[in-house]
Amino acid sequence: MKAAFELVDFGHDCSIRVYHRQLRRIPFEWHHHPEYELTLTLNSQGKRYIGDSVTSYGADDLVLVPPNLPHTWASNRSIDDAQPQVAIVVWFDGAWVRRLADVCPEYNGLCDLLRRAACGLAFEEGAGARMRDHLDRLLSAKPRERLHAALDVLELLSTLPATPLASPGAFDARTGAANGHESDQINRVLALIETQFSRPLRLSTLAKASGLSERSLTRHFTHHLGESVGRYINRVRIGHACRMLTDTQAPVSVIAMRSGFPNAANFNRQFKAVKSMTPVEYRLQFTNTSQDDESMSPRLTERSASLQRRESNRIDRKQRKARK
Template identity: 65%
Template sequence: MKPAYEHVEFGDQCSVRVYHRRLPRIPFEWHRHPEYELTLTMNSHGKRYIGDTVTRYEADDLVLVPPDLPHTWASNRSIDAKEPQVAIVVWFDGEWARRLADCCPEYAPLRKLLRRAACGLAFDAAAGAAMRARLDALLAEAPRTRLAATLEILCALAEAPGTPLASPSAFGARESGPSGYEPERLNRVLAMIDAQFAQPLRLADLCSAAGLSERTLARQFAQHIGESVGRYLTRVRLGHACRLLADTSLPVSVIATRSGFASVAHFNRQFKAAKGTTPVEWRGQYAGERATMEAAPRLTERSPSLAPRTARQRSNKRPRRAGPA
């Protein structure tokens, strides 16, 4: 199912956009956009779809989604039925965040956070509670106050425990190729993996392409990617396998071969270790989820924050807590 494109309006002379969303339930809106998105979901239970992952979420769910990775949340019930479900959404451009990290040592953690978030990051409940404690500043009337609160939250999250979500190649997450912010030699390795993951790849071949020793390449991966070469390669292959399972009726044995696994047995072991289920079970589950997705409203007219200008002008006459940031 093709994700809808969401245009995020920041407002004049603003660096971040903060959206305070309150509604009876969070609808399924499968979409993508070129900005980073930090979303805190409160008083809600349901499922979170990030790239090729489907995960149940609960209170104070905090996730950072990278640019152009399809995603959505869909709630099934409120924690407190008397209160609305709430999503605090913060959109920002990674370009200015990196430039700020380059020129201000105080914001160097931003660079680390964006590297960690290449496939999306889900933070623990403690991080969600910490962000909730800063909501007064994050939802303040003054754009500068909201920006300052956003920077403090992002820097804190750079050191917070986080779980990677989508596979590196999930649903176009790496269509633009290597980011250009890792060292150039590492970019060569990432490009080689993306192009040749379905073939046997030896560590010696990757080292040769980068002109690095095995020890140096391992250190570069740990520093800039956050995992080993072997684990990254496996996640790329599993991401490709997930796309084939979701979009084709090919036999699992064929998918295993086309995704770079030496045998079906090895593929099944790796898949279950990563996804907690077998490829056949995952395909059945995803088929059911997809039927629900296609029956749900598509993302055509998002929320009031992204409504046409005339509609926004009418809605601006009503009091609200926070405007565009």
């Protein structure tokens, strides 16, 4: 399933966009956009899809999604059936945040937050409740009040623990790269892995590309990425496989080969160890998600027109099919 492109319109006088969505259930809308997205989900429980990460979510779910990483939530169950499900969404541009930190060192922590969010972040329990304390200001009719509230929330989140979500190979854009000569060496290794992951990769080859000894590369890589070279390569391969499982109808054996697993049985074992499901089961997570959308009562802004058109086209196709 190809992710739809969502065009996020900030307006001519706003640095961020806040969207208050209320609906009876949250539909599966697999999409991506070049902005960062902070989403707080209230009175909802279901499945959260961030890149190749598929996990259950519940009350006060709070996630930061990086640019161009496909994502969606899907829920048919409310925690309180008498109330609508709610999504509070804040979109912002990463370059804008970095420029802000350049002139206002008080916001340096936001750059660290963006680096941490390169694969998406799910914040730990309690973070959503703390964001709720800012909702009156986030949903203010005054753009300046919304901006101040969003910056306060992001600054708060930069200090809170969170869990990375997607594999590094689950999407094309790489964000939040660190600076410095040592990081340049690591980035050369990452670039080599990104282009050669379908082939056997030896530590000696990667060390040569970085200009480091194997021992130094191992140490620096773990310092920058928080995991070993081998584990990172495996996650890149699994991430690429996940993208092929959702975007193509290629057989699992072909996907395994193109993702760097010449042995299909080993691919199935490795995939299940990482995703807690088989490749076939993972693909079904995306093919069994169609559901009729419900009318919604948006506050502050309307749903992005690019996704509205896509949903309208989907409904038209269903109606034409029903008439045949």
